[in-house]
Amino acid sequence: MSSLIKKHILVGITGGIAAYKTIELIRLLTKAGAEVQVVLTDGAKAFVTEMTLQAVSGHPVRTTLLDSEAEQGMGHIELAKWADTILIAPASADFMARYAQGMANDLLSTLCLATEAPVMLAPAMNQAMWKHPATQANVQTLIDRGVLMIGPTSGAQACGDVGFGRMEEPEDIFTAVDVALSAQSTELAGQHWVITAGPTMEAIDPVRFISNHSSGKMGYALASAAASKGAKVTLVSGPTQIPPPHDVKLVRIQSAQEMLYACRAAMANGADVFIGAAAVADFRMKDISDQKMKKTDDSNEMTLTLVKNPDIIATLASEKSAQCMVGFAAETNNVLQYAKGKLERKGLDLIIANDVSRQDIGFNNDQNQVTVLSKDQQWTPPKDAKTELAKALVQIIFDYQHTQK
Incomplete structure (x- = not known):
């Protein structure tokens, strides 16, 4: 049964072409x-x-801050008390800036300040606007205040640009609202999960770096799924453009060494589960140049001296940093064979094998399909959106924990 039955949802719409999706x-x-x-x-x-x-909602649409027809002319207070949640889709950069500053100069911004209900935003704007430091600062301010961000996602935009800033599809926003308004599960209450996500970025010089194509979507989805089941979650993330999940502590890093230090710090007081979903660079520069490296006119080659990065998950497993250690094996061939080898070699409890050679799943895709392996068991959830697959993986890990007790 849906958690939305008889719920009062106030939908705010701000200026943007994505508004047509809100219908x-x-x-x-x-x-x-x-x-x-x-x-x-x-x-x-x-x-x-x-x-x-009005036709699709069944109610008159509200646009005016002071409604003379409402009780005592205070319609905005009535609406703020009526709502079980406020959902703003699309949420423009301008609206988020005003909301972050606590402004109340129209009906919608006033409602957000006057309500005690949770507020959810589905941002939509040009990719350059989304990346702008001012917008990112406003987003972080709102998240710190408990506002739930739904998206944005990456894709083609009405202006012709491609990148993050595209509003999530109506079905995805609907699912996020349904999950947020359902009673939070307590299956993982009292547990601490540490999850890594995204790529690492290994500097060559002040302007160049070594990295990979990881988007971080799978790790972020896992963090959100674990938090929704009541776990305390620390997400250690390399550079991504994904908004931080709700109710998750985000630790941003750049390099593999920084990721290892951050994980150790997060797990210093113990952790129940560690999931290494990040795509960690295997090598880094032996010496990082403090000046931009110049090409020479008399040579078509450049030699870089690399050294191995620490194997984060093997190191943490050897230190027994968490009760359950879960790794990822992103492979392009012999996927299960290589995954089993990593499971044994690194001393893991579970490993999630991911075929990144497929164009329809894996890196930079919204969908994925994986196989989960233990020493004597195997699970293969169906191909699904990473958000849904993450829920299935969290359940597999939870069930596995109980079989080991």
């Missing part, structure tokens, strides 16, 4: 049994009409 989102919410009221900003009126939104 389908409202339809999904009402179909699931939620009662939806819609608030439009002035900018949003250029993209969607009040009549359409």
